[in-house]
Amino acid sequence: MHDRDPHDPFVRVRGAREHNLRGFDVDIPRDVLAVFTGVSGSGKSSLAFGTIYAEAQRRYFESVAPYARRLIHQVGAPKVGEITGLPPAVSLQQRRAAPTSRSSVGTVTNLSNSLRMLFSRAGTYPPGAERLDSDAFSPNTAVGACPECHGLGQMHRTSEDLLVPDPSLSVRDGAIAAWPGAWQGKNLRDILDALGHDVDRPWRELPAGERKWILFTDEQPVVTVHPVRDADRIQRPYQGTYMSAHRYVMKTFSDSRSPALRAKAERFLTSAPCQACRGSRLRPEALAVTFGGRTIAELAALPLVELAGLDATSEAARVLTDDLRSRIAPVVELGLGYLSLDRPAPTLSPGELQRLRLATQLRSGLFGVVYVLDEPSAGLHPADTEALLTVLERLKTSGNSVFVVEHHLDVMRGADWLVDVGPAAGEHGGRVLHSGPVAELADVEESATARYLFGGSPAPARDVREATGWLKTGPVTRHNLRGVTAEFPLGVFTAVTGVSGSGKSTLVGEITQDSAGVGRLVSVDQKPIGRTPRSNLATYTGLFDVVRKVFAATDGARERGFGVGRFSFNVAGGRCETCQGEGFVSVELLFLPSTYAPCPDCGGARYNPGTLEVTYQGRNIAQVLDLTVESAAEFFADTPAVARSLASLLDVGLGYLRLGQPATELSGGEAQRIKLASELQRGRRGHTLYLLDEPTTGLHPADVDVLMRQLHGLVDAGHTVIVVEHDMSVVARADWVIDLGPGGGDAGGRIVAAGPPRDVARSQESRTAPYLARTLP
Numbered sequence: 001m002h003d004r005d006p007h008d009p010f011v012r013v014r015g016a017r018e019h020n021l022r023g024f025d026v027d028i029p030r031d032v033l034a035v036f037t038g039v040s041g042s043g044k045s046s047l048a049f050g051t052i053y054a055e056a057q058r059r060y061f062e063s064v065a066p067y068a069r070r071l072i073h074q075v076g077a078p079k080v081g082e083i084t085g086l087p088p089a090v091s092l093q094q095r096r097a098a099p100t101s102r103s104s105v106g107t108v109t110n111l112s113n114s115l116r117m118l119f120s121r122a123g124t125y126p127p128g129a130e131r132l133d134s135d136a137f138s139p140n141t142a143v144g145a146c147p148e149c150h151g152l153g154q155m156h157r158t159s160e161d162l163l164v165p166d167p168s169l170s171v172r173d174g175a176i177a178a179w180p181g182a183w184q185g186k187n188l189r190d191i192l193d194a195l196g197h198d199v200d201r202p203w204r205e206l207p208a209g210e211r212k213w214i215l216f217t218d219e220q221p222v223v224t225v226h227p228v229r230d231a232d233r234i235q236r237p238y239q240g241t242y243m244s245a246h247r248y249v250m251k252t253f254s255d256s257r258s259p260a261l262r263a264k265a266e267r268f269l270t271s272a273p274c275q276a277c278r279g280s281r282l283r284p285e286a287l288a289v290t291f292g293g294r295t296i297a298e299l300a301a302l303p304l305v306e307l308a309g310l311d312a313t314s315e316a317a318r319v320l321t322d323d324l325r326s327r328i329a330p331v332v333e334l335g336l337g338y339l340s341l342d343r344p345a346p347t348l349s350p351g352e353l354q355r356l357r358l359a360t361q362l363r364s365g366l367f368g369v370v371y372v373l374d375e376p377s378a379g380l381h382p383a384d385t386e387a388l389l390t391v392l393e394r395l396k397t398s399g400n401s402v403f404v405v406e407h408h409l410d411v412m413r414g415a416d417w418l419v420d421v422g423p424a425a426g427e428h429g430g431r432v433l434h435s436g437p438v439a440e441l442a443d444v445e446e447s448a449t450a451r452y453l454f455g456g457s458p459a460p461a462r463d464v465r466e467a468t469g470w471l472k473t474g475p476v477t478r479h480n481l482r483g484v485t486a487e488f489p490l491g492v493f494t495a496v497t498g499v500s501g502s503g504k505s506t507l508v509g510e511i512t513q514d515s516a517g518v519g520r521l522v523s524v525d526q527k528p529i530g531r532t533p534r535s536n537l538a539t540y541t542g543l544f545d546v547v548r549k550v551f552a553a554t555d556g557a558r559e560r561g562f563g564v565g566r567f568s569f570n571v572a573g574g575r576c577e578t579c580q581g582e583g584f585v586s587v588e589l590l591f592l593p594s595t596y597a598p599c600p601d602c603g604g605a606r607y608n609p610g611t612l613e614v615t616y617q618g619r620n621i622a623q624v625l626d627l628t629v630e631s632a633a634e635f636f637a638d639t640p641a642v643a644r645s646l647a648s649l650l651d652v653g654l655g656y657l658r659l660g661q662p663a664t665e666l667s668g669g670e671a672q673r674i675k676l677a678s679e680l681q682r683g684r685r686g687h688t689l690y691l692l693d694e695p696t697t698g699l700h701p702a703d704v705d706v707l708m709r710q711l712h713g714l715v716d717a718g719h720t721v722i723v724v725e726h727d728m729s730v731v732a733r734a735d736w737v738i739d740l741g742p743g744g745g746d747a748g749g750r751i752v753a754a755g756p757p758r759d760v761a762r763s764q765e766s767r768t769a770p771y772l773a774r775t776l777p
């Protein structure tokens with residue numbers, strides 16, 4: 001038996017049944033680069049992440065924290081019979097854990113530590129100064145942070161002009177724009193009234209001292225408020241606490257958990273770099289130390305390619321600069337040399353972040369682990385795919401297994417082993433079609449992957465459409481763009497190309513509703529459709545409102561007196577109160593990241609038993625939320641308002657998603673396609689400009705074809721589509737290409753070529769040209 005043989009070179013998975021997987025067995029060799037392929041929703045991630053990675057993680061939890069066994073039981077082990085030969089696993093994809101605002105390229109890669117060490121040990125100190133500990137060079141420690149701005153680098157101020165944009169209004173008419181809306185704002189107004197201020201006089205007629213107090217006081221007086229009778233509602237007197245507009249804005253900006261509220265508060269703030277540290281976030285003592293004539297803040301602002309060129313000033317420094325250089329090398333190799341250490345992590349794309357983590361792993365010295373990655377080619381120009389393969393190869397030769405979920409054909413070709421899951425999505429997938437060397441996939445007729453990998457069908461020749469007008473943007477001076485003007489053709493399909501960091505997003509970000517001169521500008525990005533398990537596909541698209549009406553109209557609901565609200569999981573009444581309608585409860589494991597477990601009361605159904613008694617055509621509301629889009633389309637065929645939404649979701653290839661699938665479980669690409677579908681379901685009157693950032697992320701070439709039909713359909717209907725894209729099969733089918741570059745960061749930021757794909761493919765300077773030329777029919 002190979003089963004318990006430690007020398008058995010395979011990871012052997014028996015009876016994989018997670019999500020849609022059909023209980024198959026599969027053997028994957030260790031110490032190879034294995035690529036998992038298949039159309040969206042076929043089950044690749046359920047196998048690579050949901051089964052293999054999850055099982056490795058479960059074993060790890062058990063070994064480090066035996067006490068956590070009960071909790072692990074609650075969280076649930078992956079549905080799999082047995083896995084043998086499984087090494088510990090590291091995942092570089094972190095969908096749920098968004099980076100905090102204090103993290104930066106330097107902290108993600110640990111390069112900041114190396115640089116601090118250099119300054120601590122080998123920096124030039126002012127005469128008489130004591131040597132500083134490396135912590136003293138970190139703005140995130142008490143000893144290093146600038147005391148003025150507490151290490152934020154920015155000072156935030158409010159001003160009367162911002163807080164009260166229209167001084168001709170009275171407080172009652174809303175002079176204080178910065179106040180919260182609705183009840184809370186009215187409450188503050190009533191308190192001012194009770195404090196004896198005239199809330200009916202125009203703001204500018206109030207005495208200066210009074211205006212200053214109202215806006216800026218730090219006092220929080222408490223008074224008894226006698227509310228005026230409002231819309232027949234009689235309210236009791238209550239104790240109200242005053243808070244000045246300044247205090248409210250600062251508090252909301254620094255403490256609120258709601259991104260929308262924080263963004264609103266930010267509108268009433270001016271931020272200026274901190275005078276004391278000039279935005280560097282560090283104490284003066286740390287900034288007095290230099291290396292090669294520059295402060296640590298200056299070095300942290302350099303692109304990594306330049307930082308790597310740092311010369312040693314002494315023998316002691318040489319070891320440290322060599323270390324720094326060798327750590328930077330893989331980051332540059334993965335096409336990220338344009339980043340600087342001080343770049344805040346939240347401004348990075350998920351693709352950039354994953355590649356940074358990947359580069360960092362090369363120095364971790366780990367071996368004997370399996371790395372599980374999700375589409376590391378996302379955001380990567382074809383010119384850099386080669387380097388990606390080299391880096392993956394290096395992880396492997398240091399003695400690890402590398403398991404990658406990928407759609408990029410060149411990455412598939414570079415694999416030692418290919419696991420193809422399919423043949424289609426959801427219940428039509430979930431089987432292993434092939435597990436073996438890449439070339440052998442050619443014989444698997446059922447496989448959609450085989451058709452693209454070996455079929456080599458170039459994009460069909462098509463007449464290039466003519467622009468119906470031009471949209472001029474610029475001159476744009478932002479990030480690495482310096483006075484760039486661009487002309488985007490209207491009424492056609494445009495692809496914006498260029499290596500990572502060349503300025504594509506920056507340029508496209510300048511297109512605004514006003515500049516576009518079209519009826520509507522719709523930007524379809526990859527930001528999550530919601531950050532809690534409360535939002536899902538059904539709530540986001542609005543189809544759930546209709547579904548709730550359908551349930552409220554059933555005889556069962558009428559007999560029980562249940563209205564539409566009863567079928568909501570967001571308000572008390574119909575929902576399960578244990579989990580407050582989330583279906584999940586958060587489980588805190590000591591020392592480990594918190595995780596979710598199904599609610600012990602409703603088992604994930606989200607509703608209380610009373611609500612679940614009501615059925616429509618034999619299904620209760622929880623069972624409806626559990627339907628895939630595809631089955632729901634059949635189930636609701638006779639309810640046009642629901643059927644329309646579902647049809648749009650099917651059109652963008654999302655038939656395999658379940659209606660109630662929490663927003664937190666969706667990938668960026670899925671979120672983007674849901675947004676696109678909600679756009680498609682709207683009446684499309686007037687000229688709309690659709691802006692999409694790498695819409696093919698997470699899509700199998702077969703799904704890309706489906707998406708392209710939709711997008712080209714929009715253009716045929718008279719709209720404009722602009723995509724930022726690396727997939728040459730998409731670029732080759734565009735009517736117009738704008739190529740930025742030639743490099744990333746300071747080596748880019750120019751328009752290198754613009755025109756129909758055929759012309760751009762002939763450009764001498766464009767790094768995109770050779771790849772485009774190869775793809776053109």
Ligand code: ADP
Nearest residue numbers: 019020040041042043044045046426656657658
């Ligand atoms: P792929 O990675 O090939 O795109 P997935 O493994 O993500 O596919 O999904 C396979 C199937 O499992 C789909 O039908 C999907 O809706 C379903 N699925 C994915 N995640 C979950 C989940 N957390 N719970 C239930 N079903 C899921």
Ligand code: ADP
Nearest residue numbers: 338347479480499500501502503504505506745
């Ligand atoms: P692309 O979309 O082509 O990958 P970007 O427009 O994102 O390129 O980036 C162009 C340049 O601008 C890069 O040097 C990048 O580091 C810089 N940049 C992008 N976003 C920010 C930001 N939020 N803060 C600072 N620099 C940025």
Ligand code: ZN
Nearest residue numbers: 146149274277
């Ligand atoms: Zn400061």
Ligand code: ZN
Nearest residue numbers: 576579599602
């Ligand atoms: Zn519950």
